[in-house]
Amino acid sequence: MLYLSFFLILLAIIFLWQSSRQQRQAGLPGGRVIYADTRAWGSPLEEPLFDARLGLTGKPDYLVEQKGQIIPIEVKSGRAPDSPYDSHIYQLAAYCLLVEKVYGKRPPYGIIHYPSRTFAVEYTPALESSLLDLLADMRRDEARSSVERSHDEPPRCVRCGFRNVCDQKLA
Template sequence: MIKLYLSLVLVMIAIVLFILAARQRRQTGLPSGKVIYIDTSKWGKVEKPLYDPKLRLTGKPDYLVRQGEHIVPVEVKSRRAPASPHDSHIYQIAAYCLLVNHAYGVRPTHGIIHYSDKTFAIDFSGELEQAVKKMIVEMQERSSHTEVKRSHQDAKRCKHCGYRSVCDQALRI
């Protein structure tokens, strides 16, 4: 009889742990599948960036999840979701799709943008692929100019810019 009770307790503990793990996966925005790449400080070792020398593109998606033959890039945003994802977030996930295609030889069908309260699946269509490639070329052409003017008057955006320490146009905050 004790063995039966002990077995039932162990089964209940296993069920609780399974439910907690499933809840945590949902909160991270991860789809089902095997996580093969992680770039979040919470999880320890930081992965090597993905790189495509032809496109001169480097990036570190938050997660890559293998689903059978497919690999899905996942980008996690800490803020609440807008009505629809910002264009910059869509282009970011599309760039990760390009990098996955180069690094793993598998073209993603979609990527995922997970906000704190909502998740969007972004279809990696041929149209989006061409648009992000065009944007990459434009960005590279602009970066080759010796002087790039600040494109905004947003102090908050300026404060968190990665180039702030070397920018001669930084807004005073």
């Protein structure tokens, strides 16, 4: 019986170590993972976060509860830039906004994790305001019959999902 108890304790320690290691590799801070948009943790995929008033839906890669706060984490597979791309910051800000609407807790920051680098992005009132302005601009563009291209960069056109139907493509 003593051997069985020792074995079970050892097994529990191994599982805790493995879980902690997996959490660090995913770029997650300490805390409890309460939402994971990945099958890597062995659970079914989560429902998206949704705010009907804004018409905004999103699925952050992870939500971690840490000291009573909920921190959204977005994991990127591409090469890490010197600073996060604006599009990644706005995506993370949208997740912060959705966390506040769905859970009633405003995240102080969110995390963007690249394979070789991690950025903590403060969720400030200025960032929230900028996000809401961007969402309003997107709604206005959505209502228009024609939307002009917003850049002069051929490489962006090459990677664009609307390339096949765009009459303004550069490449």
